[in-house]
Amino acid sequence: MLKLAILGLGEGRSTMSAALQSKKIHLVKVCDINEELCKQRAKEFDFYPYTTNYDELLKDNSIDIIAIYTPDHLHAEHVKLALLHGKHVVCTKPFIDDLTKAKELITLCEQTGKKVFIGQSSRFSEPMKKQRKEFEEGVIGNLITIEAHYHADNRWFLAKEWSLLKSFKWLYGGLSHPVDFIRWYLPDIEEVMGYGMISTNGQEAGLKNEDTMHFIFKAKDGRVARVSGVYSSPTQPTKRDSTLTCVLRGMHGASQADYHELRYSVTSKEGEEKIIYWGDEKLKYYYRFEGQSHHAGEYQNYLEYFVDSIEQNFTAYPNMLEGIGTVALLQAMDRALKTGKPVKIEAIKSEYGIQSCVF
Ligand SMILES: NC(=O)c1ccc[n+]([C@@H]2O[C@H](COP(=O)([O-])OP(=O)(O)OC[C@H]3O[C@@H](n4cnc5c(N)ncnc54)[C@H](O)[C@@H]3O)[C@@H](O)[C@H]2O)c1
Missing domain, CATH: 3.30.360.10 (Dihydrodipicolinate Reductase; domain 2)
Incomplete structure (x- = not known):
């Protein structure tokens, strides 16, 4: 089973729920710079492996996929680091908030051969x-x-x-x-x-x-x-x-x-x-x-589709190019x-x- 880690635990809460309920994904660790939020999520899901340092996810060789849910303006840097560390990536929408880094990310994706999927939940x-x-x-x-x-x-x-x-x-x-x-x-x-x-x-x-x-x-x-x-x-x-x-x-x-x-x-x-x-x-x-501000079901649908695409070697859409x-x-x-x-x-x-x- 592919191993997943999650960065950013605001909307990443949905991804925790999705991964923990899915039979296709093994959630390994979650990360947020806000330790209080890490503790809150740990308690909510009875899932305690967390870190406040993204580096820990990047350097963990057991992790296959990093799912990124940080604020929009941080996505480019967080995706780049994940690719440089040999991870497949799920990045929530919008993929990036500016095209300045688009070319660099396309090249990096090609060079590493890793898959990048855009969590276009809708x-x-x-x-x-x-x-x-x-x-x-x-x-x-x-x-x-x-x-x-x-x-x-x-x-x-x-x-x-x-x-x-x-x-x-x-x-x-x-x-x-x-x-x-x-x-x-x-x-x-x-x-x-x-x-x-x-x-x-x-x-x-x-x-x-x-x-x-x-x-x-x-x-x-x-x-x-x-x-x-x-x-x-x-x-x-x-x-x-x-x-x-x-x-x-x-x-x-x-x-x-x-x-x-x-x-x-x-x-x-x-x-x-x-x-x-x-x-x-x-x-x-x-x-x-509570309410309809989180979208766990859609996330479970797309995470399972992305995992299938890695295991069965097809392209999951929207991919990085479509996101760009x-x-x-x-x-x-x-x-x-x-x-x-x-x-x-x-x-x-x-x-x-x-x-x-x-x-
Ligand atoms: N339907 C959807 O697909 C959907 C819905 C809501 C939000 N989103 C996207 O999710 C992303 C996050 O939105 P949100 O509403 O959860 O925001 P948020 O501010 O509630 O959560 C972002 C989290 O990222 C953490 N963070 C910031 N920098 C970090 C770092 N360097 N390392 C670790 N953690 C870090 C923050 O502490 C915060 O908890 C945005 O890109 C947003 O567009 C997607």
């Missing part, structure tokens, strides 16, 4: 998996357009110190989920335009970057898509709306996956309408703690917010010397 939730499966089966026909949003009342998140740093952007932290849906179905995005602002709630809390944003994308084949993200405002009742949604409109039908509600609806090409709710059993699998593709798109969106003008993805890739990379 792809591994029940409604999104169903939507993808039915799309691939041709239930709605060829895709015409895709709309995705992530609208969450995340004012509670503003209590975290790093959320108020200049380096923290909801664009990366939040929009990486719906933007990943866009790339999952339309990988060849050529250009993006959009507008954003810091809401009055965000301003009062001292947020430094936009928490309210709307974007439009154009793919190389001319298809268009849209995404929006709103993070410091109240939301609608979930019966009426969903926080994280992906709508596909095809030639013969349409489908909608609602993430937190575990709800999926589709109009098939035969004109049949179907709505699925997965109910309590699945809700308990996906959301194991999403970050390139996010960076283009970031620039569109600053300039108020459409931005081409090729221009961003050229600036960072990764123009030859096919995402």
Whole structure:
């Protein structure tokens, strides 16, 4: 059984739960610089091997995979160190928060031959998996357009110190989920335009970057898509709306996956309408703690998929290149917010010397 260690025990709590419940993974050790948090997690899961020093994980030859859940701006360095120490890597989204280190990480990944998987959890939730499966089966026909949003009342998140740093952007932290849906179905995005602002709630809390944003994308084949993200405002009742949604409109039908509600609806090409709710059993699998701020079920799904990919030697997606593709798109969106003008993805890739990379 492959041996896993976890770095960062905030959201890494979900990964602890996922690894401890999985029959495919052996959790060896966890790490957080905050020793109080290490003790809290140890007690919560009755799992005591912890360290406050990342070096201990890196130097432990028994560890095959390091799963990284530190704040966004630290991912690049933590992934780099894991690869340099011969570990496979799971890195939560967003893979990196800036493309400066992209080329170096791609080269390192190739040189070490280790696998890097991006924990893009939303792809591994029940409604999104169903939507993808039915799309691939041709239930709605060829895709015409895709709309995705992530609208969450995340004012509670503003209590975290790093959320108020200049380096923290909801664009990366939040929009990486719906933007990943866009790339999952339309990988060849050529250009993006959009507008954003810091809401009055965000301003009062001292947020430094936009928490309210709307974007439009154009793919190389001319298809268009849209995404929006709103993070410091109240939301609608979930019966009426969903926080994280992906709508596909095809030639013969349409489908909608609602993430937190575990709800999926589709109009098939035969004109049949179907709505699925997965109910309590699945809700308990996906959301194991208070509220819905952690995503242990999705993490268990993707950790097991990643372990399979190592043991059976196939590529688990999103891999590093796909993760960087999403970050390139996010960076283009970031620039569109600053300039108020459409931005081409090729221009961003050229600036960072990764123009030859096919995402
Ligand atoms: N659905 C998802 O996939 C999902 C959901 C939430 C958060 N996340 C991602 O998880 C990451 C962490 O978010 P969070 O909400 O848990 O933040 P958090 O601040 O609660 O947790 C981060 C933890 O990392 C620890 N840490 C920082 N530097 C460290 C170091 N050098 N060595 C060891 N530990 C260190 C901190 O002490 C902290 O406990 C972010 O990248 C976020 O985007 C993903």
